[in-house]
Amino acid sequence: MTSPMAAADPESFVRSQTAIEAPSLIPELRLHLATEVIPLWQATEADLEAIGLPPPYWAFAWAGGQGLARYLLDQPEVVAGRRVLDFAAGSGVAGLAAARAGAAAVEASEIDAFALAALKLNAALNGLALTVRSDDLVGRDEGWAVVLAGDVCYERPMAERVFAWLRSLAARGALVLLGDPGRTYLPKAGLERITAYGVRTSRELEDSDLRNAVVWRVLG
Structure with a gap:
């Protein structure tokens, strides 16, 4: 390889x-x-x-992130003029959509050096501005108005740790949006369904050719 x-x-x-x-x-x-x-x-x-x-x-545009991105592009007023965090951003699809939708500033966080490189390349490729963060932000609150989290519920320890943090951000007034296509450790409570999108995928990555990516609002 x-x-x-x-x-x-x-x-x-x-x-x-x-x-x-x-x-x-x-x-x-x-x-x-x-x-x-x-x-x-x-x-x-x-x-x-x-x-x-x-x-x-x-290296993959996962269904949850695509669902978040589609929602923001279709409803730009959700992020327009606001400071946004794309947590565990991966390819950056949700954060880039927020930037395209008119966010005042977008931060994209990752802890993998290759993901950080991909974020920078993808931002440049689309002519959009992202501030790339390499530190672990879980447990911190830097005043973001909107927090995006796509496909973060695939492992129990991560899902539990991250969701508790997301709920704390929502409790103080942030709009916290979670994109998820039915991952195993999606919480059963503390969520409000906003919309859903059918996302074409591959059986090499998923267990179906089509995943239902739900956009949830995290409740405080």
């Missing part, structure tokens, strides 16, 4: 291991994404560990 030396440069790695495509639900944006014809798509976790790489979540 690549050499350890090549993987040491995250930006070059992202460029070489992806193609520029529009996510299925978001034709307004183009992203550096892995596709069926790119080795990164077929790589197993063992392959990635062999060259010291974490799973490339940033």
Whole structure:
């Protein structure tokens, strides 16, 4: 797939291991994404560990993030003129949609160096401004007006930790939006359904060719 030396440069790695495509639900944006014809798509976790790489979540436009992005592009008043955080941003699809919809400022947080590189490349590709954050923001409150979280409920420890934090932000008045296509650890309470979108996906990534991405408002 690549050499350890090549993987040491995250930006070059992202460029070489992806193609520029529009996510299925978001034709307004183009992203550096892995596709069926790119080795990164077929790589197993063992392959990635062999060259010291974490799973490339940033290389796919997951359904929850696409649902958030579609909602913001269709309802730009939700973020227009407001300060937005895209938490665990991955490819940045939700944060970029917020920027395209007229947010005053968008911060996108990730802790994976390759995701950080992808965020910067995707922002430049679309001519949009993102402030990329590499620190763990869980438990912190920097006054964001809107907080976006897509596909964060796939592991129990993360889902529980993050959701408690999101509820605390909602309790003090932030609009907190969660995009989720029915992940196992989606909380059963503390959510208000806003809308849903059918997102075309692949059985290489999901258990269906179509996922129902629900946009939820997190209640305080």
